[in-house]
Amino acid sequence: MSGLAPASASSPPPLLSVRNLSIAVEGAGGQTVVDRVSFDLGEGGVLGIVGESGCGKSVTAMSVLRLNNPALRLRGGEILLAGEDLLRASEARIRAVRGGEVGMIFQEPMTSLNPVLAVGDQIVEAILAHRPIGARAAREAAIELLGLVGIPLPARRVASYPHQLSGGMRQRVMIAMALSCRPRLLIADEPTTALDVTIQAQIIDLLRRLQRELGMAVMIITHDLGLIADFAADVVVMYAGKVVERGATRDLFRQPLHPYTERLLASIPPLDRDVDRLTTIPGTVPSARTMPSGCRFSTRCPLAEARCRETEPPLRTMPGGRAVACHLVAEGRAA
Numbered sequence: 001m002s003g004l005a006p007a008s009a010s011s012p013p014p015l016l017s018v019r020n021l022s023i024a025v026e027g028a029g030g031q032t033v034v035d036r037v038s039f040d041l042g043e044g045g046v047l048g049i050v051g052e053s054g055c056g057k058s059v060t061a062m063s064v065l066r067l068n069n070p071a072l073r074l075r076g077g078e079i080l081l082a083g084e085d086l087l088r089a090s091e092a093r094i095r096a097v098r099g100g101e102v103g104m105i106f107q108e109p110m111t112s113l114n115p116v117l118a119v120g121d122q123i124v125e126a127i128l129a130h131r132p133i134g135a136r137a138a139r140e141a142a143i144e145l146l147g148l149v150g151i152p153l154p155a156r157r158v159a160s161y162p163h164q165l166s167g168g169m170r171q172r173v174m175i176a177m178a179l180s181c182r183p184r185l186l187i188a189d190e191p192t193t194a195l196d197v198t199i200q201a202q203i204i205d206l207l208r209r210l211q212r213e214l215g216m217a218v219m220i221i222t223h224d225l226g227l228i229a230d231f232a233a234d235v236v237v238m239y240a241g242k243v244v245e246r247g248a249t250r251d252l253f254r255q256p257l258h259p260y261t262e263r264l265l266a267s268i269p270p271l272d273r274d275v276d277r278l279t280t281i282p283g284t285v286p287s288a289r290t291m292p293s294g295c296r297f298s299t300r301c302p303l304a305e306a307r308c309r310e311t312e313p314p315l316r317t318m319p320g321g322r323a324v325a326c327h328l329v330a331e332g333r334a335a
Helices: 057-064 091-097 119-130 135-148 167-178 197-214 225-231 249-254 259-266
Strands: 016-025 032-041 046-050 072-081 102-105 185-189 217-222 234-239 242-248
Touching: 016 057, 032 046, 032 057, 032 072, 032 242, 046 057, 046 225, 057 072, 057 185, 057 217, 102 167, 119 135, 119 167, 135 167, 167 197, 185 197, 197 217, 197 225, 217 225, 225 249, 234 249, 234 259, 242 249, 242 259
Parallel strands: 046 217, 046 234, 102 185, 185 217
Antiparallel strands: 016 032, 016 072, 234 242
């Protein structure tokens, strides 16, 4: 289970603990794109991170394995994996963590897979980098992994190239590669992007089954709130580089606290009735260059007051362990 409040003396420490992570663009101005982000993920837990494009979700996820664009620089914070700060680990150590202790499924498998190498060779490469076995055993392991993720005729498909596979099969190859060394933590960054609805459901069912069977923790980044409701135990809502709400998924869906969370949920099309017009959130997420003062959602929030545009609300822990950053919620006047 994901620990979203400080651990008590009797509770086990989280597997992954992100503390006050701040990332900025290098150079003049140095605009902050991730600002003091904090959350915990326990052993075997599933944590969802949601928000619109440009909210800092992928930058946060990439920071765990130090895979961000070189133009982005660490401003402060810690990323602790079982107590070890990955942001200050040596290059040799972080290479061992990537794919070994932490696996990652990237957004688009067609651009993430090497187009000139057979998919089996790419899985074998990952296995040989982290496991003390020979090439033949690694190839057998790759075939076994392809079967594990539901690819038919894995002994034949191991020699296929990415362009010879469908989008759903390429995504399954990415999952097989991410699981090749039995990681303790799997980061899935938009794992169902560009897939049709039926294949999306198959991929999520696969991830859920593998998460249970292997006992690994999963951090899933997505725009799909339905996916979060179905898969994640806890959720972090990000807006413009900041955490605006976090808590247990069931509580957040039952009663969203932050106005942004409430409007995200309202934008989900209803299945039980026809509507003439879908609910939207007016405006767009501000860029790092045009970040407003005060609450970053104030320019789009219909409840915003003068102080919302002047003073940034802190992330407060509410009764029951929920955390929210909103002046009005603190007074019981929002959502």
